[in-house]
Amino acid sequence: MSYRLRAPVVLPCDPECSVLRDAVLDIDERGRIGYVGPAAAAPESPATVLDCSGILLPGLVNAHAHSPMTVLRGMGGDLPLLRWLHEVIWPAEARLRPADIGAGMLLGSVEMLRAGVTTSTEMYFHGEELAGAVLASGARLVATMGIIDAPGWDWEAMLAGVDAWIDADGLRSGPGERIEVGYGPHSAYTLPPHALTRVGEAARARGALVHIHVAESAGEDATQRERYGSVPAMLEQLGLLGGRVLAAHAVHLSDADIATFAAAGVAVAHCPGSNAKLASGIARLRDLRAAGVHIGLGTDGPASNDDLDLWEDMRLAAMLARLSTMDSSALGAADVLLLATRGGAEALGRDDIGALEPGRWADLVHVDVDDPAFSAGLDVPDEHLLANLVWATGSRRVRDVWVAGERVVEAGEPTRVDRAEVQRAAGAVTRRLIKA
Template structure:
């Protein structure tokens, strides 16, 4: 067990539904790494022995709702191709040459990149779960490992499904230090799996209470056969029995009104990836309509080969900008909306109530944003609305200074505390150079 401690800061953003701004506030971390108290200093209980004075803004660790972070080693490859050509001509051929150690090297670099940007939890759809978990635990982050399932040459979807079943049955849905690893199912998409596979995934995931994480309607051309037969991918997933448990639909760009109602009725969440959708010209998701229908929405970066970074602050801004542009409404989405989508909303999209907010009982996943930056030139003693606007619109990941996961400091003064960043980058670079040599 660790020693309890208190963080005191001029501003704490607990990411409650109202997006409150707490002035002169404290956050207590207990010996288990969970939050004991978060609120005004004047009403705080007796202080733990250790006090950490912070000079910036404290907020919850960000939640990346959709990523393929091991693809850091593929960054920049085929970057100007549309989605399907990019997958078939560049990415999938390169991925067949990745070894488990390669994937671990890429994931470790991705974990370091995310932690330095204040992203404490990432939802990964990839392969070789042991290597994903090893990398994330080495860096000190939190992982939702939705293991990939695909029907393609050299891939056996039945065997992949059984491996996930076995992992959950052996270790449980959440395990590891401070429950930093969660295991789920990552059926790639309706167009890369037979209907039978989608039905089976839904059944076994519901039996175990596990998350199903699937690409849905990312580009207009990807699922023509499925749409012709079923009307739409959401209708297909509903008819095949995939829906009904914890389901997270990544991208969900090309949805009809009926599709949105299917999601709302079935309790499906959406991982909105505005940066990747824009770069691949996949389209602009109907974010305001999804939210109006009550569909939980989190933010995702997608993979670092298609975005091309793991900076969720950038996706916060893009989500708001594209929502305003697509609706021609400058009030369609504000700073508060996207900040909550990146924190509390991301946790809700995953079906998690233990992360994403600074509330008693949740894990102490905390980020300090440095106020010594041009974004906060007027200081922190400005109206709440202005402070939140400066944080979301002007500050960004460059201002992330310190990060704690379950009360453990994993980033200090902008650098990881558990691993040597130079060595992590060098290991990933060696993988990329080998792939480029052919």
């Protein structure tokens, strides 16, 4: 059914990061937004009106995650990236069963929804398990299926599997178009060069997203950099660029690399929490933004962050940008809020999520303001309100979440699944892996 939400503050996350006071948002029977704006200028009200006491904003977009790794959380947490991967994570992943991946994804999806993250961009394996888990929770998924050349994995078969999925179901499917399929070549250092060429060709032919790790740590791709000059230069020469491409991390980039990304329309998924925990470095966020590169925020996997709370990455993105440039104005509250919403959608090449605008999916979050951070109430200047929301509140006050117009979190709890059961199932997988 169609209905209206009314709130004292609505943040549509338009490019100006406007603050709408005493505003309403209409959701049509398809689950899309019909009107958003001041209540005084709203069209005739639908029969059902729900009053929200706090702030309405778009669902957050997690631009880079490996959420099934909730079952690996806490393993090898004090190792640098390459040792962590080779000695702990990849051996543990080799013991995962398809159902384990589903259990981990469902726990991750519930965790993200409770934090107001409605869309996650996943790079992982066993896509049917990813899609099933997300459809169960009611969230939205961009499933970029992992493609890697490693013992036990056949990259050509993995590539063919993504081709077949898209050719059969289209890029987007499911209720509310909740599932999008794309390509997830792991990195330049885990695939032969001709594989990257093939991925680029297949993705462009289908208009699909390519999601790849790029320049995450200083030593991961020495062979590739010696031959091609840099990983962005390598990807350009091999023909991977030119379509919808999302580079995860992109920490160690030169001026020329940033120019290559900007010219080719490559977007970046910035993962400040994971980059800091693994001591990978601080991405050149201000320079990327100045070059016009689309940027979204990502949590990375819950075994390397170690949570899926994008609000934390908002604050870290701002703080590390300020610290690395010694400029306290490098990134403000409005800037990072847009990176986590509209910016994430733009990084994915999507114009149907990430903002509260007519025609977009009604993916939105209600933040309760009964909190010390809002002791002065909502009748404060716009900049002050945004600062309180981003810097002082975060995910702990997320009360309700809607995806495609359906309330999937109510009073802080998922409406479609039993959280205790979801946690129990994932925990059983972790205990088995620990004992193995």
